[in-house]
Amino acid sequence: MKRENSFFMQDLSSVHTSKQTKQWLKEHNVNVMHDWPPKGPDMNPVENVWAELVRRLEIHWRQTGVRNRDQLWEDVLQVFHELPEEYFENF
Numbered sequence: 001m002k003r004e005n006s007f008f009m010q011d012l013s014s015v016h017t018s019k020q021t022k023q024w025l026k027e028h029n030v031n032v033m034h035d036w037p038p039k040g041p042d043m044n045p046v047e048n049v050w051a052e053l054v055r056r057l058e059i060h061w062r063q064t065g066v067r068n069r070d071q072l073w074e075d076v077l078q079v080f081h082e083l084p085e086e087y088f089e090n091f
Contacts, residue, residue, distance in 0.1 A: 009033045045088075052087065053080055 008030045010016045025032055056079045066072050 007031045007033045049083070049088070052083065056082070 008025065010032070015021070053076070057075060060075060060079055064075075066075070
């Protein structure tokens with residue numbers, strides 16, 4: 001995909017619309033979709049996957065508990081790998 005045919009999509013949250021951010025995007029010739037609502041519906045698959053991962057981790061930890069940082073990381077990996085492939089196809 002050519003860059004001139006692409007648009008950078010972000011919500012209109014104040015951190016995304018600061019003068020510095022707008023200036024940087026302009027200086028780098030980034031096409032921006034300006035009419036995306038602030039705090040609008042989340043269409044970012046990563047955020048949706050993260051929400052599901054957290055939901056499943058909470059269920060897992062109610063059963064097993066969290067003992068240390070290493071166990072936390074192992075649990076995250078385990079639960080992530082248990083997400084069905086079909087879950088990712090819905091995005």
